[in-house]
Amino acid sequence: MPQSTPLYDWHLAREGRLVDFAGWSLPVNYGAGIIAEHLACRASAALFDVSHMGRFLARGPGALNLLRAALTNDAALLAPGQSQYTLLSDDQGQPLDDAYLYQLGPEEYLLVVNAANRQADWARLRGFHGPGAELVDQSAETAMLALQGPASQDILAGLLAGPLPPPERGRCAPGSWRGRALLITRSGYTGEPLSFELVVPADLAVDLADALLAAGASAGLVPAGLGARDTLRLEAGLPLYGHELRPDRPLLSLPLARRAVFLGLERGGFAGRAALEAQAAELAADQAGQARLVPRSIYALTALERAMIREGSPVMADGREVGALTSGTTVPAWRFAGDAPGPEHFARAIGLAYLDRGLGVGQEVEVLYRGKPVRAMIVRRFTRRVGNFLRAVEY
Amino acid sequence: MVEYSVAQGIRYTREHEWVRVESGLAVVGITDYAAKQLGDVTYVELPPLGKRVARMGEMCVVESVKAAADVYAPLAGEVTGVNTALEDSPQLINSDPYGSGWLVKLADIDQAGLTELMDAGEYRSFIAEV
Numbered sequence: 001m002p003q004s005t006p007l008y009d010w011h012l013a014r015e016g017r018l019v020d021f022a023g024w025s026l027p028v029n030y031g032a033g034i035i036a037e038h039l040a041c042r043a044s045a046a047l048f049d050v051s052h053m054g055r056f057l058a059r060g061p062g063a064l065n066l067l068r069a070a071l072t073n074d075a076a077l078l079a080p081g082q083s084q085y086t087l088l089s090d091d092q093g094q095p096l097d098d099a100y101l102y103q104l105g106p107e108e109y110l111l112v113v114n115a116a117n118r119q120a121d122w123a124r125l126r127g128f129h130g131p132g133a134e135l136v137d138q139s140a141e142t143a144m145l146a147l148q149g150p151a152s153q154d155i156l157a158g159l160l161a162g163p164l165p166p167p168e169r170g171r172c173a174p175g176s177w178r179g180r181a182l183l184i185t186r187s188g189y190t191g192e193p194l195s196f197e198l199v200v201p202a203d204l205a206v207d208l209a210d211a212l213l214a215a216g217a218s219a220g221l222v223p224a225g226l227g228a229r230d231t232l233r234l235e236a237g238l239p240l241y242g243h244e245l246r247p248d249r250p251l252l253s254l255p256l257a258r259r260a261v262f263l264g265l266e267r268g269g270f271a272g273r274a275a276l277e278a279q280a281a282e283l284a285a286d287q288a289g290q291a292r293l294v295p296r297s298i299y300a301l302t303a304l305e306r307a308m309i310r311e312g313s314p315v316m317a318d319g320r321e322v323g324a325l326t327s328g329t330t331v332p333a334w335r336f337a338g339d340a341p342g343p344e345h346f347a348r349a350i351g352l353a354y355l356d357r358g359l360g361v362g363q364e365v366e367v368l369y370r371g372k373p374v375r376a377m378i379v380r381r382f383t384r385r386v387g388n389f390l391r392a393v394e395y
Numbered sequence: 396m397v398e399y400s401v402a403q404g405i406r407y408t409r410e411h412e413w414v415r416v417e418s419g420l421a422v423v424g425i426t427d428y429a430a431k432q433l434g435d436v437t438y439v440e441l442p443p444l445g446k447r448v449a450r451m452g453e454m455c456v457v458e459s460v461k462a463a464a465d466v467y468a469p470l471a472g473e474v475t476g477v478n479t480a481l482e483d484s485p486q487l488i489n490s491d492p493y494g495s496g497w498l499v500k501l502a503d504i505d506q507a508g509l510t511e512l513m514d515a516g517e518y519r520s521f522i523a524e525v
Contacts, residue, residue, distance in 0.1 A: 017434075034435040034460055035486045227435060227460050306482060308438040308458045329460065330438040330485075346483045347438065370456075370463065 005051035006143045006205040014223055022116035024052035027225035034227035035332045041190055041232055042334055042390055043341040044220030045149030047212055048229055050189075054118035055138045055199060056125060059108040062132030067109060069270050070128040071101065072251070074262035078103040083170040083187060085260045086111075087251060088121060089272025093279050093293075095251045097121050098241055098260075102172045102185060110183070110199070112144075114241050128271075143205035147212060148188045148195040148232075150388040151219040156196055159215045160184070164196075177211075180204055189229060191236025193388050231331045234350065235382050236390070237300050243311065243326045244352055250294045252279040253354065296323055297357045300379050301365060302395050303349035307374040309367045315353050316366040316373070323355035325367065333392035340389060348392070349374070350382050399428040401519045402493040406469065406512035408451070409521065413493065414469040416509065421470050421501040425457060427492045428522045433459035436488040441477040442499060448472060450508050455498055457488065470508045472501030 002025040011018060016027030026049065029037060040046050058067055067075040073086035080103050088096040097117040102110045113121045118139065125135055147156060157164055165171035165186050172185040180201060188195035200208055213221060230240070239245050239254055251257050251272070261276050282293045303309055309328040314321050328351025334341030351367070359365070361380050366373040383390045401407075405415040411429035415422045430436065438458040448454050448468035455466045455477075478497050481487060488496040513521060 028460070029435060033486055033489060035437070231460075306438075308440070308456075308463070330458070344483075347485065349438070 003052075005049055006202045007049045007051065007209060010206050010209055011049065016223075016225060019226070021226055022052065022114070024115055026052060028227045029225040030223050032222055034225070034231065037222055037224035037228035038231050038332055039334060039345055040220055040222040041149045041192065041224060041228060043150070045147060045151040045155060045216055046190075046222055046224035046228065047209065047216070048146040048148070048224050049143070049209070050146045050197065051143040051205065052115040053139075053144060054113040054115065054121060055142055055144065056111045056113065056122065057108070057136040057138050058111065058125075058133060059136070060132045060134045061107055062130050063107055063109055063134070065130055066125070066128050066133040066135070067101065067111070068267060070125055071099070072257075072261040072270065072272065072276065073101065074264065074267050075101060075103070075109065076267070077262065080105050081165065081171055081173055083172055083185065085256070087245075087257055087260055088124060089251050089276060090247070091272060091275060093251050093272050093275025094247050094249060095241070095245045095254075095257070096124065096247060098239065098245055098257070100187060102183075104172065104174075104183070117241065141202055142199050143202045145198045145200065145205065145209060145212070146188050146196070147198065148190040148192045149221075150192070150194055151216060151221060152192070152196055153194045155212065155216040155219060155221060156184070159211055177204070177208060189238060190232040191238065191383060191390055193385050193390065231329060234327050234329065234352065235331045235333070235392070237352070237381055237383075239298065239352070240327060244298050244354075249296075249354070250279050251276060252283060253294050253296055254298045258283070291357055295357065296354050298326065299353050299355050299359060300382060301351055301353055301367070301376045302379050302382065303367065304364070304375040304377055304395065307349050307369065309349045309351050309369050309374055309376070313351070314368045315355055315376075316368065317359060317363065322359065322365070323353055325351040325353045327352045328367075336386070336391055339386050348394075399426070399431060399522055400493070401427070401515050401522075403515045405493070406509055406514060407518035407521070408467065408469045408512055410451070410467050412466060412469050414509075414512065416504070416506065419502070419504070420475070421472060421504045422497050423454070423466075423469060423499045423501060424492055424497040425466060425488065426518070429464070430489045430492045430496070433457065433464055434461050435459055436485040439481045439485050439488070439498065441479075441481070442474045444474055444477065446474045448474065448501070450505065457498075466498060468501065469512055470501060470504045470506070472504035474499055475502040476500030
């Protein structure tokens with residue numbers, strides 16, 4: 001039996017189509033469907049139950065040392081109220097998970113990890129346990145909601161007493177609702193310029209989700225499931241563990257990960273350091289043709305014709321197979337009227353792919369889907385920010 | 396329990412296509428059951444106009460978040476129309492499978508093939524057993 005989050009009945013009451021995801025019973029979509037949920041997030045706001053993610057608290061005078069030893073990014077670069085993208089690496093420089101680390105107070109941190117890796121991550125972190133550090137698994141006693149999209153800030157500000165975190169991505173601050181403490185973070189997995197995640201006591205989750213939906217109804221807020229969460233993160237170019245990040249690939253083959261590995265000398269040793277230094281040195285030398293440690297990289301590509309492409313589809317450049325898609329599907333997008341979404345939307349096929357290094361942005365490739373070639377192009381990104389909206393870049 | 400709608404007055408295949416014949420022209424789509432099994436439809440590969448299809452020959456492909464499904468021609472004929480609205484709004488197949496979510500129009504059809512297809516009552520029993 002999959003585990004259920006505190007919002008299990010809430011999902012069912014809203015026509016959530018529940019599936020087993022990483023051992024959790026969660027909705028793929030609600031009554032409106034994935035496309036409507038995706039579009040609502042981009043034009044207004046969407047509410048996700050992300051309680052399945054692991055939430056580990058590290059605190060005490062030894063917490064910083066534990067996190068510095070276990071994670072690729074350097075927790076010492078944070079100040080209270082800030083966060084960073086980080087990874088867990090094995091000794092060969094391959095990713096065991098990716099995560100977000102929030103500094104809550106002078107000696108208090110929250111690490112949010114993927115549901116599928118929660119137990120393994122917990123065991124690994126325990127292995128770095130040193131004096132003065134306390135690790136607490138808060139996953140069961142808390143729930144986590146993600147409120148994402150251009151309307152999210154107004155909805156949240158109208159509901160919560162007190163200020164939101166400063167308007168800067170990744171900031172976090174304590175808040176309260178109905179006299180109960182919660183954590184407000186400016187983060188998420190949709191790429192939205194305005195996005196929030198709320199970590200709340202488990203018994204508060206249903207009431208807060210109801211209150212958010214009621215407060216956001218007139219602005220167009222809808223509940224959204226795992227399906228839209230995946231198409232939104234893909235459109236934002238964000239990696240998914242098990243797809244763009246895998247334990248059998250070099251960690252630095254993901255460009256985003258290169259900004260989440262801190263190799264400063266003053267930091268000292270951490271898990272995977274030697275292997276990651278070697279990968280980084282090879283990337284810096286930039287001799288893609290002779291690359292041994294990081295022969296491939298994750299690229300974004302968009303189809304230049306109406307088509308479908310999916311994970312596993314081979315990618316050809318100049319008649320040679322250069323890799324394959326790690327994620328791919330058709331995603332919806334709004335047509336903009338001026339600086340805001342207009343009434344019409346369109347569909348396009350986009351993907352992320354693990355390809356030989358040395359391919360350039362703008363280069364045309366072919367993606368083979370069900371035996372048929374689809375014309376595609378390597379691109380830098382699928383979206384760009386327009387005010388508080390994320391707009392599709394069309395090629 | 397998920398409820399599946401079955402429209403009256405049209406014929407059904409065991410592969411979950413439907414066909415409605417209007418003045419010699421066959422309009423073809425997939426059933427509500429098929430659409431719900433696939434989940435949210437995200438892309439439809441429509442056939443070129445003029446293409447000749449054999450009875451139960453591959454006609455087009457419907458892609459959902461989960462999977463790709465071949466759609467077969469319930470009757471032999473020639474493709475004379477495709478629902479281009481599906482290019483930007485493929486989810487019409489989920490929201491209105493027997494109406495605005497139609498796929499293809501076939502002309503020059505073999506009407507004799509109709510008798511081998513199920514009516515609404517038979518199809519309802521068929522999906523109840525699946």
